[in-house]
Amino acid sequence: MAAWQVISGGVTAPKGYRASGIVAGMKPSGLPDLALIVSDVEAIAAGVFTTSYVRAACVDYCRQRLEAKAAARAILCNSGQANAGTGSQGWDDAIASAQAVAQALGCEADAVLLASTGVIGQRIKMEQLQAGVPKVVAQLSETGSDQAASAIMTTDLVPKVCALETQVGDRPVRMGGIAKGSGMIHPNMATMLSFITCDATVSPHIWQEMLGRAVDKSFNQITVDGDTSTNDCVIALANGQSRTPAITAMNAEAETLEAMLTEVCMILAKAIVRDGEGATCLVEVTVSGASSDEAARKIARTIAGSSLVKSAIFGRDPNWGRIAAAAGRAGVPFSQDDLRISLGDTLLLDYGQPLPFDRAAASAYLTAAAESSDPDANTVQINVGVGSGTGHGVAWGCDLSYDYVKINAEYTT
Missing domain, CATH: 3.60.70.12 (L-amino peptidase D-ALA esterase/amidase)
Incomplete structure (x- = not known):
């Protein structure tokens, strides 16, 4: 409480x-x-x-x-x-x-x-x-x-x-x-x-x-x-x-x-x-298992800030490869054999091994989040594990939509 x-x-x-x-x-x-x-x-x-x-x-x-x-x-x-x-x-x-x-x-x-x-x-x-x-x-x-x-x-x-x-x-x-x-x-x-x-x-x-x-x-x-x-x-x-x-x-x-x-x-x-320009949903990235909280926060920030991840979420595409790539370029050492990625309740990658998953259901999860007016349901949850360390971090972002370009192209005009 x-x-x-x-x-x-x-x-x-x-x-x-x-x-x-x-x-x-x-x-x-x-x-x-x-x-x-x-x-x-x-x-x-x-x-x-x-x-x-x-x-x-x-x-x-x-x-x-x-x-x-x-x-x-x-x-x-x-x-x-x-x-x-x-x-x-x-x-x-x-x-x-x-x-x-x-x-x-x-x-x-x-x-x-x-x-x-x-x-x-x-x-x-x-x-x-x-x-x-x-x-x-x-x-x-x-x-x-x-x-x-x-x-x-x-x-x-x-x-x-x-x-x-x-x-x-x-x-x-x-x-x-x-x-x-x-x-x-x-x-x-x-x-x-x-x-x-x-x-x-x-x-x-x-x-x-x-x-x-x-x-x-x-x-x-x-x-x-x-x-x-x-x-x-x-x-x-x-x-x-x-x-x-x-x-x-x-x-x-x-x-x-x-x-x-x-x-x-x-x-x-x-x-x-949540009010990001052109955004349709909030994205919450949680990283665990890092060597420190700051290391976990750095990985989470990199994933949340990836234009490719954000674009995939707007396109309702459960492309976990973009999440893995963003985690790998965050500048924080970890073994890819320890990497685990979940989108909502769906486990996509388990200790470096791709898993079969229902792509249509995962896409429907992204669509439901974008269309919900409930703040909790309007959030896409991405969970990433990178090892057995105690470091934990969370970052927040949003999807990247067509409207973002329109809003900023017309900002001073």
Whole structure:
């Protein structure tokens, strides 16, 4: 039984948070495009960011702010323009954005963190953003999480929101999150943003370490198309408003909190892949028997990210040879005589030996997953064994459809 329960409220479920999302006029579509999350008090802040050498101004801005002080009051996110590849003007726009929020909230500019998403090479429409900041501040609400989740979307079809509650000591602790992402999704990280709020009291270094491990097991284990972007970030705030004892070292309470943080990240990560551009199903790849968990995760990521595997799943073709080939090129040593592959309940390869199987039934399994509206039934399960080691890892991907090319061919037009 899980040590937490699912609750409603997203990023405003924990105590002491408000959020909002508005139409500021930065998106040509006229959809919501400016989101704000605010803690009533200064919160401990942690962040994990893209590993790309081409980064948006907001990524460098947040890194600098968090290195100087691991605390924040607010997160502002605009959608429509990525503000990446925009040179010194993009940096100036980031500084001006933080200053506008600080003035409206009555806090210091270094208490404001930033995120942007949209077309690379386009500066933020600063006139619209600066006019929108007072409005997004005025609409802050303890029930504003859904509005914020909608305002950070670009090609997403649905918002990604979750919240959980657990007990630390004898008091409830809540954690909520929102995310965006649909394409340019690949480990390290992807075109994804996620903002997580929590009302526990945690030491800065513990919170950062927890977030790093949670991201490695979730957002760094998803792939849609093999592309990593310029703006990716996961920012997590912990404001202490649950009034629970401070977590200053890894103990039982810390493990409970980290498990819940990892679960929030996994829920949001899988929601991103499920909403992959043109996707018809989620693909979950589980690898066991590796020499270490990281080795297993690497094999799983390689299989989930294989264009040939993804194309076969879209074509409802149980072509296990593509799975075997992807596992073999992951850069993790194993004996092919130990390789086992299952698709759903159907064992296709057993200790390196191909098995006869009902191809029509296996294809029907893939078809049923693609056509199901149930999140559990909409998932294709691929299980791979590579030996007798204790390493275990999971990665998530989606199929690769014709619509993926159409969506991305028309993205800036």
